[in-house]
Amino acid sequence: MTRLSDSLIDPAAPAEANVQKLLTIAEALIRRSEHHEGEARSAWGLFQRAAELEDLVRKRTADLETTLRLLNAANAQAGKARRDLSQAIEAVDEGFALFDEDGLLVLCNSRFCRDLDDVRAVLRPGTTFDDYVGRISRSAHLALPLGMAPEDWVAERMRHHEDGAPFFVELTGDRWLQVSEQPTDEGGVVVLQTDVTGIIRAERSERGKLLDQQARIIRATLDHINQGVAIFGPDLRLVGANRRLGLLLNLPDQRLSAGRSFAALSAALLRQVRFSDGFSAGELWSWVRQKTLRPPLSFELQHLSGIILDVFAQEMPERGFVMSFTDVTRERMAIHSMLRANARLEERVAARTNDLSVALRDAERANATRVRFVAAASHDLLQPLSAAKLFVAAARDDAGASGSTLEKAHNALLSVEAILGALLDISRLESGGTEVDIGPVSLAHLLVQLTDEFQHMAEKKGLRLDILPCRATVMSDATYLRRILQNLISNALRYTVSGRVLVGARRIPGGVRVEVHDTGPGIAPEDQQKIFREFHRVQGTASAAEGMGLGLAIVDRACALLDHPLTLRSTPGLGTMFAVDLPLAPAALMRARPGDGPDPGAEAAADRIALLVENDEDLRRAISLLLERRGVSVLEAETGEAALALLEEIGIVPDVYLIDHQLGEGMTGVETALALKERFGARPVRIVTANRSPEVRRAAERAGLEVLHKPIDPEAIAAFALHAAEA
CATH class of the missing domain: 3.30.565.10 (Histidine kinase-like ATPase, C-terminal domain)
Structure with a gap:
């Protein structure tokens, strides 16, 4: 059950304010009671009302005293908590400050801004965050970076405040603070200041020791490498050089002391060296004075002492540059020696190549001569061989008792023919012109x-x-x-x-x-x-x-x-x-070519007439004898012109033509076949030749003629004469 006093007393207000409030309420009640019209007329009513009011005031007073005791206890507890919080914040080793959501300072400990006494002296609860930052920027104890104004520092500090990242603040006397911020749940911020002077000094000392050690290592390395090295700073002054550089350039140590300008060194150097490969001192100075990023540079120097130096220059961070000098005298001499040796070797190779070319031409001439000889010899041998084979074939038909001897002779001729044919094929394939x-x-x-x-x-x-x-x-x-x-x-x-x-x-x-x-x-x-x-x-x-x-x-x-x-x-x-x-x-x-097989309608005929055009008398007589023994009548002619004249004279057109291709000074066999076709009409034709050249084959193909190569197969000749189809 809620008491009336609970609604009349504000626990958050001071006890004096609550008492005063209750007294005001009591006084109002008494005045109302005194002026009440109904009860003013009755004394007893007034007395009775006064008694009730007194009881009511007594109760209200008791309630007020209880409330005051509770308030006092709560205030005492809050004060204790506040004192405990202040003591805890004070016990922190770091500077501590709390700003509320409005950016006002709530409290801070004694270590906050302790090293900035001119700022510490004006910090009070209610100081704004902006005022706090501004005062630090103007503090005599703040070591502003070179070229930075207080307002620039404030802008930088507020950027750190927005991103919440820790940062370092340098103070005078080589002192350092690390500042970090942590937002609160209500929108305020806690600022912590940590003195990191000892850490930074120790780190700097270690870094210095490390750099000194690295410098000693670098110095030892530079002094032991086989290259001369010079390092120049952004002011174009020598930062350092190794001993090898003085030996290569023949310069005393005082000329290579730290702080020597590039201009002085280059002037001393140019009196002893000259540039190679079209490079010049002007190009070097143009590279050194270049305002933009310098690309790597390489050139050669020739010293008066005779050594050749390969120089490589490259830019370093902060606009300095390093130059290295390498003795390449031996390499250049070796290259020159190799060039001279190559020139001599090329001369010898050219001479040997010329000798080989002459020998190759001689070999090619000898091979061509051999090929021509084999071809010519084969042609000359094939003519009498064909005649001998045909004579033997003809004689074998009437041999009687000597048939076995003639058979052996025929087989021997066949073997000779096969050997000559194989030699001719090999010769043609080897010639490369096939x-x-x-x-x-x-x-x-x-x-x-x-x-x-x-x-x-x-x-x-x-x-x-x-x-x-x-x-x-x-x-x-x-x-x-x-x-x-x-x-x-x-x-x-x-x-x-x-x-x-x-x-x-x-x-x-x-x-x-x-x-x-x-x-x-x-x-x-x-x-x-x-x-x-x-x-x-x-x-x-x-x-x-x-x-x-x-x-x-x-x-x-x-x-x-x-x-x-x-x-x-x-x-x-x-x-x-x-x-x-x-x-x-x-x-x-996929269609039949001319001569792709016999005409199935053709039949053997004993009364066939064949025209034989052959300028070799023995071969002509042998073919005639072979065909006549097979029942074929043969008209013989020595040349194409004689064949045309013969047919004109007798008025008979033969059934088939057998024409040698090489007929002397007159028409060739192909030309004779074409002339016969034009004058007497088409007839089955075979061009007989020992010439297996592509020119003869192409000429026969253009005329639509087939070729029989010598030595002639008797059976092939007879089969053609007896079974050739009418054109």
């Missing part, structure tokens, strides 16, 4: 030709030869591809004693792989690289003495020339497999 004609080649036609060519050879050895058909068209050179497969099949048949040789094509991504398998003796791993060398034959086999060992060398070089990967897999005793990877021809090019 040209290839990459185009679509039908594997179907090529594999049929190879079957006809090698079936007889396989049967004679008792071997089974299977050449599987393939309808793919690949991109290659028809002549070289035929030569590659001929050599691989011939090699397989030669070295296989019994069993089988299988030739087949299988698809691979983007192309076709033609594989030649045999059941021969196989090739040992150590010999699998050697077999591609010229004149190398596998030893220990029944056929090691056959051939000249050029077939696989030709295959390897031709595959490299055509960029057809060549693969070899072989197991001794089980057989060997060679494979050639060929790219497929684009669909737009």
Whole structure:
């Protein structure tokens, strides 16, 4: 239950104010009682009212006394707390001050601003924070930084007040205070001042000792390095130099004493040195006096004593700079010696290169002569060889008892032909001038030709030869591809004693792989690289003495020339497999080329007439004899002009033309074929030649003609004459 006195007494007010308040209330009540109209008329009522008032006053007085006792106890406790707080603040070793939320000083201890007695003397409770800061800025004991005015210090101090970070204040007499501030919950701030003079002096002493030690280390280092070093301050005066500098520049120690100006040193130095590489003293002075950041500088000096110095200058903090001088005399002399040696070496290399060039030209001339000789000799040999082979072939048909002898002679001629052909291929591949004609080649036609060519050879050895058909068209050179497969099949048949040789094509991504398998003796791993060398034959086999060992060398070089990967897999005793990877021809090019196979509508005819144009009489007679024995009538002519005249005279157009390309001084074979076509119409034509040059091949291709190379295969000549399709 709330008492009336509780609402009449303010516990926070002084006791005298509460008593006075109660007395005023009592007096008002008495006056009201005395003036009450109803009770004024009755004396008894007045007496009774006075008694009630007296009781009421007595109660109120008792309540007031109780309240006063409580107030006195509370004031006593608050005073004790205030005294305890003051004593606690005073016991703090640091200067302490409390400012309220209005920036007014509430209290501070005796250590606050103790070293600033002119400020301490005017600090009172109620002093504003701004006034406190302003008085410190004007204190005689504050050591203002150089060039800073009191108002600048105040602005700096207020920035620290806003961010709350601790900071240091320097006082006169090398004294230091650390000032930190801590906000209160009510919005005031507590300022702490800590004397850190001892700490800073100790730190400075340690730093000085460390710097002295570092200076001694640096001095010892500079005195022991092999470079001369000079350090200049921002005033362009020498701060320090090592002894090596005096030795390199031949300057006495007094010239290198601290404080010597750069101008004096440079003047003394320029009397003994000169600049190299186009550098000048003016450029050096321009660098030294540069107001902006100096870039590193490097140049060389040549001393009168003969030494060469490499100088490097670089700016240091606070606009000073350091210069180092390195003796590079030996290096420069070594470089000059190397340059002279290089010059002499280049002269010797040039002379040797010239000698080698002469030798290379001689070797190239000798090689060209050899190549031309081989080509010329092959051509000259192929002419009589073709004639001899054709004569033997013709004689073999009527041989009778001497048939075996003629067969041996025929085989010998075939061997000579193969050797000459291989030598010619190797010569052409080695010459480096070989040209290839990459185009679509039908594997179907090529594999049929190879079957006809090698079936007889396989049967004679008792071997089974299977050449599987393939309808793919690949991109290659028809002549070289035929030569590659001929050599691989011939090699397989030669070295296989019994069993089988299988030739087949299988698809691979983007192309076709033609594989030649045999059941021969196989090739040992150590010999699998050697077999591609010229004149190398596998030893220990029944056929090691056959051939000249050029077939696989030709295959390897031709595959490299055509960029057809060549693969070899072989197991001794089980057989060997060679494979050639060929790219497929684009669909737009997959069409038959001129001469890609016989016309299926053509049939053998015993009454065929062939025109033979050949300037070599023996070869012409041999071909005629061969064809006539096969039932073909032959019209002979020595030159193209004679052939045209002959046909004009007899009025007969032959069924096929066999024309040698080199016919002497008149028309060539290609020109003769074109003239015959223009005058008598198109007929099947073969250009017969021992010249395997790219020019002849291109001329025949432009005319749409096929070429038969000498030495001539009798079966090929006969097959053409008997089965060639009408154009």
